Every structure is written in C-alpha cells, then in structure tokens.
Amino acid sequence: AGSKALTFRLGTPIKLRGLPMRFGPSTTxxxxxxxxxxxxxxxxxxxxxxxxxxxYRIINIKVLRMLTEEIGNTFLEIDKRLQEEISLKEK
Structure with a gap:
C-alpha cells in the first residue's frame, strides 16, 4: 500500500476516486x-x-465458456447501471 491507497479502493465508484475514502458497505x-x-x-x-x-465433454466445455462470457457481460452491465445511478444522484 502506497500513497494511492488513501484515495483508491476497489469498491469506490469511478467518479469518486481521488476523493477521501468513504467507509461502509459498497455495491460497486x-x-x-x-x-x-x-x-x-x-x-x-x-x-x-x-x-x-x-x-459430450467438448460440448460441455463450449457451453461453460459461453456462460463464463455471459457472466462477465452481466456483471459489466450491472456495474454500468450502478455508475449511471451514482452519476444521477450527484446532479
């Protein structure tokens, strides 16, 4: 942890990075x-x-790969919506 750790945390929304840390639960x-x-x-x-x-195993691997991509896309969509909600609350 360097000096960045004072203002950056994984759960901090992009628009709030660089500001002093907020404590408590996070949804981002x-x-x-x-x-x-x-x-x-x-x-x-x-x-x-x-x-x-x-x-059958090859098919299972391909299906699991598609599900893995879908999981990533779903979480990205959710994160974008949360960022938009945070932006709207700041206005």
Whole structure:
C-alpha cells in the first residue's frame, strides 16, 4: 500500500476516486473479481473435463465458456447501471 491507497479502493465508484475514502458497505467494484472467479472456475472445470475427451465433454466445455462470457457481460452491465445511478444522484 502506497500513497494511492488513501484515495483508491476497489469498491469506490469511478467518479469518486481521488476523493477521501468513504467507509461502509459498497455495491460497486465487483465486476472484475466476479468475472475472474467465473474464468478460474471455467478453466479448472475444463481441465478436469479434458482428461477424458468425448463429444459430450467438448460440448460441455463450449457451453461453460459461453456462460463464463455471459457472466462477465452481466456483471459489466450491472456495474454500468450502478455508475449511471451514482452519476444521477450527484446532479
């Protein structure tokens, strides 16, 4: 933690970064960790499924990959909506 840690936290909305820290629960900053978790779970599951290849396992891997992308897109959408709500409240 350097001097940036005083004004930057993962859960801080983009428009409020650089301002003094606010304490308490946050609803922002979960997009990257959530997508990263889904990617890690996909990779681990794909490795386990790839141990014994057959057509059904290949299909499962492809479906899991699509779900992983959908999870990332969904969290990104939610984050954008939260940022818009924060912007509207500031006006």
């Amino acid at each position: 900053g979960f997009t990257d960790p959530a997508h990263g978790t889904s990617i890690a779970l996909f990779q681990l599951t794909a490795i386990l499924l790839a141990k014994r290849f057959n057509i």
